[in-house]
Amino acid sequence: MKEVARIGGLTVRTLHHYDAIGLLCPRLRSKAGYRLYTEADLLRLQQIVVYRELGVPLDQIRSIMDDPAFEPRAALVxxxxxxxxxxxxxxxxxxxxxxxxxxxxxxxVIDMSELFDGFDPSQYEDEARARWGHTDAYAESARRTKGYSTEDWVRIQRETDELMQRIAALRAAGASPSDPAAMDLAEEHRQQIDRFYYPCRHEIHRGLARMYVEDSRFTANLDRYGEGVAAFLAAAIEANVERGTRPG
Amino acid sequence: MKEVARIGGLTVRTLHHYDAIGLLCPRLRSKAGYRLYTEADLLRLQQIVVYRELGVPLDQIRSIMDDPAFEPRAALVxxxxxxxxxxxxxxxxxxxxxxxxxxxxxxxVIDMSELFDGFDPSQYEDEARARWGHTDAYAESARRTKGYSTEDWVRIQRETDELMQRIAALRAAGASPSDPAAMDLAEEHRQQIDRFYYPCRHEIHRGLARMYVEDSRFTANLDRYGEGVAAFLAAAIEANVERGTRPG
DNA sequence: CCTACGGCCTCACGTCGCGTGAGGGTCAAG
DNA sequence: CTTGACCCTCACGCGACGTGAGGCCGTAGG
CATH class of the missing domain: 1.20.5 (Single alpha-helices involved in coiled-coils or other helix-helix interfaces)
Incomplete structure (x- = not known):
């Protein structure tokens, strides 16, 4: 009886559960009320197990398998x-x-390369040093980041990621880069860099923005959040720079 | 307040929950009873989120983080x-x-190559044909396996896997390949092949057993269930062949 | 000053996929 | 005829929250 089922890596209780929720109801019962599983039931059980292991909720498995137009191929894909x-x-x-x-x-040694997570640091480190090694920003960033703990980095990564997601969401919602909301996010982006890495005035920020669209590696990295996100962010930064420098 | 927290991808309820189970209790409360999270709390929250995303149960996270000898390195490893x-x-x-x-x-086209799951089929198919293409067993296996449905294959895979796990468990328990229990499992293995692929008499089975230890690809494949499992199975098969052919 | 509205609070019960008994019937063996 | 091993049906527990209900807080507007 359940020996057969137990062998399948499941417990008796699991089978009872599947019976109770109507996912797998044995066709037959002995006169004593014992569940008798047929070959067909076992086949169905195999499929259930597969879907379950794929993380599909049980009621979805049921509706999938009870659907008369059940397409195993589409489901598998x-x-x-x-x-x-x-x-x-x-x-x-x-x-x-x-x-x-x-x-x-x-x-x-953590440095600017970590500024844009996802890049190959070894590839990138030399280039970063060559391009910005002479700048004060580079020195400041290197100084600060050396003091960061693992927890700091995890947090920075999360905050950065979270901001990018909000930016991507705003863009997906159809906003324009010159919308105040977009400029606000760009400003947040600037302040994030300012807090985490180095003093980032608007001019510096504009330089970054241009790089985001001109260097395809940056573009690709940012576009992980959605196609066109890099360009959107760059434009929003430009708009924010305008806003931030005109009144002052 | 919770805006800050919501931004972290969590709901208010989640924070309440963490407070309730003592995982993250905000240091301060406003006079109205509002939870006030400090920077330190947020740092702790970040860590909690990381562990949670790694699938660590919440009470373990708590004990990990409340442990005075908390070793982030060991935990990360x-x-x-x-x-x-x-x-x-x-x-x-x-x-x-x-x-x-x-x-x-x-x-x-499914054929013998599927007999030993985990191999690269394309590599293996030609070799299998070259070595056994002229045999009746090969033809029979090809004939049978063509008729198998996806469900059949899933089931076969599961049954095969389950048997191998039992064999590995027996070996891990310190059994000898000549123990009756081991021979019984070897016999089950023979019958499995017999049912699923082709008539597998003891002589054929012995041929398979030798291949399991001589062809390192088979050895590696079977040793996924534990080091030495291939050799153990081969020896058990030999013993079972002796047992099965001597009385008859 | 009252009111509306959004945000926060505390219960407290619902959900999912079972685990884990309690209490009792069934079945083949000794 | 008892002994175990297995089966059954409730029925509650858990882990990590979701989802209201009912009520307090705070502030902006009429």
Whole structure:
């Protein structure tokens, strides 16, 4: 009876549960009330297990499988997409943890390269030094970031990410870069850099904005939040610079 | 107040919950009873979010963070391991879904190569044909497996996997390959092949067993269930062959 | 000054996918 | 005829919140 089911990696209680919610009701019962699972039931169970392992909620599994127009192919394709997303998430978290560990171990000298997370730091570090090594901003950033703890970095990453998401959301909502809301976010962006890395006046900020659209690596990095986000942010920064420098 | 918190991707209720279970209790309350989160609280919250996203249960997060000897490094290393496991799981599921899709699309002719899941089928198919293409077993296997549906394959995969896990468990428990229990599992293995692929007499089974230890690809594949599992299974099969052919 | 409105508070019950007994019937073996 | 091993049906518990209900706080407007 349930030996068969237990072998499938499930408990008796799980089967009872599936019976109770109508996900898998055995066709037959012995006169004593024992559940008797047929081959067909077991096949259905196999499918259920697969979907469950893919993280599909049970009621959705039921509606999927009870749908007369049940298309296993479409379902599988969708599950594959979900899995891809999950894999990417996991990879991202792994990278974050690895980065945190490197910082903790002091193996890696944090500098401007960390300013734009997602880049290959080793590739980028030399270039950053070559382009900005002579500037005060670079020195200040290097000085500050050396003092940051793992927790600081995690927090910075989160705050940066969160702001970018809000920017992307605003753009997705159809806003123009010259809208006050967009300029406000650009201003927040400036202040974030100011707080975390180096004094970032409007002129410096404008320089960054131009780089976001001219250097395709920056563009690609920012466009992870949505296509055109880099350009939107750059335009919003420009607008904010105008606003910030005209009255003063 | 909670604007700050909501921005972090959490709901007010979540913060209440964390307060209720003592995970994050704001230091201050306004005279009206409003929760006032300090910078320190927010830092702690960031950490909590990180751990939560890594799938750590909340009470563990609490004990981790309240532990005076809290070692962020060790914690991170452990989290990395967990993430690795999760990534592997996800990858395995992706492969399974892809395989199912290929079968469904009929793009791939299933044959002996599927007998030992985890191998690169394209690499393996030619070799399998070259080595066993002239045999009756190969023809029979090809004939049978063509008729299998996606559900069949999922079930076969599960049954195979389940048996291997039982074999690995027996070995881990310190059993000898010549123990009756081990021989029984070897016999089950033989019958599984017999049912799913082709008539598998003891001699054929012995041939498979030798291949499991001589072909390092098979060894590696089976040793996914634990180091030495391939050798253990091979020895158990040999013992079972002796048992099965001597009385008859 | 009253009122509306949004935000905050505290209960307190609902959800999901089961785990974990309690209390009792069934079945084959000794 | 008892002993276990298995099965059944309630029914409550858990973890991490969601989702109101009912009420206090604070401020902007009429």
């Amino acid at each position: 969708e599950q594959r997409e979900r899995l891809r997303e999950r894999a990417e998430q996991t990879q991202g978290m792994l990278r974050a943890v690895d980065a945190a560990l490197r910082v903790l171990d002091g193996e890696e | 452990e989290q990395r391991e967990r993430l690795r496991e999760r990534a592997e799981q996800t990858q395995g599921m992706l492969r399974a879904v892809d395989a199912a899709l290929r079968v469904l699309d009929g793009e791939e």
